[in-house]
Amino acid sequence: MKIGAIETSRLSLVPLAVEHADEMAEVLSDPALHAFIGGVPHSPQALRSRYERLVAGSPDPSVTWWNWVIRLREKKSLTGTVQATISAGEHGCAAEVAWVVGAPWQGRGIATEAARGLVAWLQEQDMQAICAHIHPDHHASAAVATAAGLAPTGQWHEGEIRWELPAR
Numbered sequence: 001m002k003i004g005a006i007e008t009s010r011l012s013l014v015p016l017a018v019e020h021a022d023e024m025a026e027v028l029s030d031p032a033l034h035a036f037i038g039g040v041p042h043s044p045q046a047l048r049s050r051y052e053r054l055v056a057g058s059p060d061p062s063v064t065w066w067n068w069v070i071r072l073r074e075k076k077s078l079t080g081t082v083q084a085t086i087s088a089g090e091h092g093c094a095a096e097v098a099w100v101v102g103a104p105w106q107g108r109g110i111a112t113e114a115a116r117g118l119v120a121w122l123q124e125q126d127m128q129a130i131c132a133h134i135h136p137d138h139h140a141s142a143a144v145a146t147a148a149g150l151a152p153t154g155q156w157h158e159g160e161i162r163w164e165l166p167a168r
Contacts, residue, residue: 003066008117010074011110013082016067018055021048023078024069027102036135037100062088070101070114079105082118092128099144106140115148119165133160 006013014020025044034040042050058065064086070079080101087094097118101111122130132150134141142152142163150163 003068006068006117006121008113010072011113011117012071012073013068013114013117014071016051016054016069016081018048018051020069020078021051024051024081027078027080027105028100030103032103033100036138036141058085068118070110072105072110079110080114082114084118084122086127089128092126094129094131095122095127097122097130097132097148099141111140111144112147115144119148119150123165130165132163133157134163135160 003015005015022044025042025047028047029041031041054065054067066084066086068082070081071077072079080099082097082099084095084097087096097115099111099115099118101114119130130150132141132145134145134152145152145163148165150165153162153164155162
């Protein structure tokens with residue numbers, strides 16, 4: 001399935017392209033963004049290589065990667081990313097979602113609006129389950145997950161709490 005743009009009131013979630021790497025390297029350049037996820041900001045060249053791998057798709061045929069950049073339409077600027085890793089299971093497809101918004105755009109509801117838009121779109125695709133994994137001290141990300149309809153499960157995965165969308 002080829003993904004398209006997802007529109008919200010202020011945002012366009014645009015399918016990731018390698019050409020986004022230079023602008024996104026600047027958006028994601030604050031080392032504080034990596035406090036909970038680890039690593040360091042990528043150079044434009046390293047991010048371009050990463051985006052080439054993501055756009056090429058998962059090497060595992062049972063897993064699909066869907067990635068978008070977040071464009072704030074009013075400013076015509078990229079502000080972050082959202083992603084869904086889709087896994088096929090015996091009861092249908094499940095999506096693990098994640099988001100990141102660059103430091104200059106935090107605190108404006110962009111991550112919340114993007115996550116809500118992504119979760120709503122995934123529900124329209126008949127995902128059987130939607131989850132996220134969030135570090136227990138990452139209160140801003142927990143607030144985004146809550147606003148997107150996810151709830152903590154108490155299950156842990158690699159030091160993070162599993163959040164799930166309750167069954168409809």
